[in-house]
Amino acid sequence: MMRLLPLFAAMATGALCAALVARFVPAFRVKGKESFAAAGSIFLDALLAGLVVWKLSPLFLHARYFALHPGALLFAPGAGIGIATGSVAALLVSFFRLARRGKHAIALEIRKKMAFLLLVWYLAAALTAIVYQGTAHHGFLPAGTDIESSTLPASDYQAFDGNSYPLFEENSVTVVNFWASWCGPCKGELPEMISFYEKTLSAEAGGRIRFLTVNLTATEKSHSQVASFIVKEQLPFPVIEDIEGRLSTSFAVSSIPTTIIMAPDGRILTELKGVQSAASLEREARSALNTLEQ
Structure with a gap:
């Protein structure tokens, strides 16, 4: 659970930044229940795609090992490549879903606004993750602890x-x-x-x-x-x-x-x-x- 906290923090930061842009920048305000429902559906699909690709990324890097030990894939770290490929997958799915749904239910202008807000969301989340990786200290013992x-x-x-x-x-x-x-x-x-x-x-x-x-x-x-x-x-x-x-x-x-x-x-x-x-x-x-x- 503790390893997922940075992920949740990054997602929350991205959502907050997108919400602030939508609230205080008139050009990007999105109105209407249908538009918000569509944005929520798109985000969930993108999130699911990103998590799946992130989790499966070790399989592509170490195919032979995980073919012999498939259960170990549940615990394998996605690492930097997994985060990068998962983010790309999430972006591709979100914009594909936005374009596909927009042809029938959402006006072009609204689609542009939602695309920008989704991009703000992902970029803010990625920046938060990078800052965390660069500043986090993972030690659980005081520096200089001696072994008897x-x-x-x-x-x-x-x-x-x-x-x-x-x-x-x-x-x-x-x-x-x-x-x-x-x-x-x-x-x-x-x-x-x-x-x-x-x-x-x-x-x-x-x-x-x-x-x-x-x-x-x-x-x-x-x-x-x-x-x-x-x-x-x-x-x-x-x-x-x-x-x-x-x-x-x-x-x-x-x-x-x-x-x-x-x-x-x-x-x-x-x-x-x-x-x-x-x-x-x-x-x-x-x-x-x-x-x-x-």
């Missing part, structure tokens, strides 16, 4: 690939994702986690951003099942084993997926609860880097 080192078993942690990895390294921020193979939302965000990991390996990242995951192995049916899942899904990033649940307890992980961004000295900079996109992780990781460099 005595509660952690060692400095390096065993992973399913047979290697050991430190949770944090000097000169780098580390993004740690907690997940389980039985968790639907975790499966929904896996393609985004893979995309983010591949970005951390790029030359642009410069080795300043690390990414690894922690599997809540204590909650899984068996260790071998998780190992098979990792091989089957071809997960390229390190997956640390949390066999006794000590890591999830130390980080106070109350729900999954949960993603934590750590400073080079082990301080927790940001905690992100719920499904994340590659873009949101990159934004938060670079924000953490900028904070450390100031």
